[in-house]
Amino acid sequence: MKIRRTLVRRTLATAVVAAVTAPVVLLSVTPALADAKPSAALQTQTQTQQGEQGEQDKPSIEELEKAAEKAQKAYDDAVAAGKAAQVVLKAALSDEAPLTVAAKNARKEAADAATAKENADKALTDAKAALAALPETATAEEKAAAEKAVTDAETAALSAEDAKATADEKAATAGEVASDARVAAAREYSKVQDATKEALKAKEAADKALADAKEEAQPDEPECVFESKLSTVVTGLPSKIVAGSTTDFSLRVTNGTDKTLGEVSPYVYFHATDKSGYNVIDDAFHLQWSTAASPAWKNVGEDGYGGSISPLKAGAHADMKLRLKVDAKAPAGDGLAFVAGNYVNGDESCGGNLPGEYAFELLAAGSVADDVDDAKPGKTRPQTPDNRPQGVTSTTPVDSGNAVGTGSLASTGSSSALPQFAAAAGVAVALGAVAVFVVRRRKADSAA
Structure with missing residues (x-):
């Protein structure tokens, strides 16, 4: 099946939902699959025969061009x-x-x-x-x-x-x-x-x-794949953020694969609701990015992308400074910061990791945030050795200066051709992930 770069957002967002629901889905469909094997095999054989016959009956492109010309006339x-x-x-x-x-x-x-x-x-x-x-x-x-x-x-x-x-x-x-x-x-x-x-x-x-x-008839384009060894880790984001404040934190992108990634785009998106859990207040968050190579603060686009890294060699990492400004009128609530990364190589192959979620509490303007720790990566998705919430295993300190390793953060925005999957992926898991976070917080508060 062809998966073009322009469709990566939809593909990866669907995969995020599948990752969240995978255990339940597998348990529910396994018996049905077992019962359906004989008929499925027969159906596959029939479809194959029909497909071969259909291939023989298909008109050629030249014939279709003549038909199109005739229809046009x-x-x-x-x-x-x-x-x-x-x-x-x-x-x-x-x-x-x-x-x-x-x-x-x-x-x-x-x-x-x-x-x-x-x-x-x-x-x-x-x-x-x-x-x-x-x-x-x-x-x-x-x-x-x-x-x-x-x-x-x-x-x-x-x-x-x-x-x-x-x-x-x-x-x-x-x-x-x-x-x-x-x-x-x-x-x-x-x-x-x-x-x-x-x-x-x-x-x-x-x-x-x-x-x-x-x-x-076109040749298949390289498929975009999930790359769990491309990690995006946030450091310095507080677990409590006061409305009307400005917060600086860092994002490190690490290429844990054994190959160079052509162009990597970090993604950061803030999603939150008020205490009711129903009213979305994403518009209250305004994010900027900066690096030592490009020190002037620049706005992160509405799609969640700022600068890009080109290239990022195997084992290398690059850092980005981020600045979050929250509207003073924002109500108290709970939120998640989604971070991810995706890449496009020169041969058009592409991919990226699943968004990691960092939970935080939004306090009303004028509040005093005491005993604030860094926001922790969420665990709303099933964990496997190759799919941990981003940042869970990383202990590498973040260098807020120049990008290190072999990658350098570009001073321009991300390429318009990049597969901006993380925006869709973030939206796909945002409501469910925030709901889980809010429920857990309320249970913890009631238990205390």
Whole structure:
């Protein structure tokens, strides 16, 4: 399995949790593993056969590249079709669309025909009224003229009625044609949009398949490993710290392996809660680092890293001075200082140790800390010969001057390419470790 340096934080943090819970997990799963051996073997054999068949059926990178190019072209064509359909839809919805203009003109003709019919009907009514109003003394010529006027008005009214019916039908048809054209354009645009979405999905799937195949074809990178013989030991950190105070202490990084480590990054992070054990107050802690080679105090980053050591030879160690400032408004509580180290070699191999925990009590501002000893390394993880809490076996004094051995602390911050596993690891164990520490302290207080 490939473990890239950018994933070291996640990998090592997971391992920290596993280290804390290992005994319980092993006890609970051992019987199940014993019962599952035959079926597991059969399953493994089946998976192997399927895997071999799958390897034969896998398309080549060249084939996947062609598929990706084809999917890209299909998507580009779909996008172009979508733009064209959008133009058609916009034109169909426009007031200047030919069918829309024709429908508008037909509606005006129908309105004019309706007005003409109203006028013809009024003329017929007036003609009939004039005929009825003739006196008895009217001459035959006057009666004939009035009767002709009624006949002519009736003919005109009938003609106007026919014209109105024709205009109404024309307007209705023109309106339906224009409406159908708008609906058809909208439906076509919707279809093209759906086709574009599907083409995009196909393109993304083809791109992913190609990327996955290229990733799989890359040679395995060196795995990042745990290195228990890389030790990080704190000296001079008091077991009681008063809010509002400034505390200086030291960190020594020792390469206990038989090989040179290319670039080593020390990690220090302070985690604490108030006395309730629930409210995290990490933001109250501000840490700086300094060395004789780089005496000016510099802030430790939010990721917990300050300077770096490059290289650190086998058996050598290097020291760093640290300065902790605690906000005066910080409440009393309990906390842990996490310290660790990780490294990256020139061949990209990398690794690091598990964070060591140094427990301390945070006192409210103005408190007097009497009989203060150095903070002791925690023992919240199972101990083995190769995995002791950091600093438990070290008796080497810390030199607060220049880095000694063959490593020298760089004056710049740690490389952005370093596998910053300790931040995640510290977070992974912080809550559990502090909870254990608080519970133990309360039990001790109640027993006293």
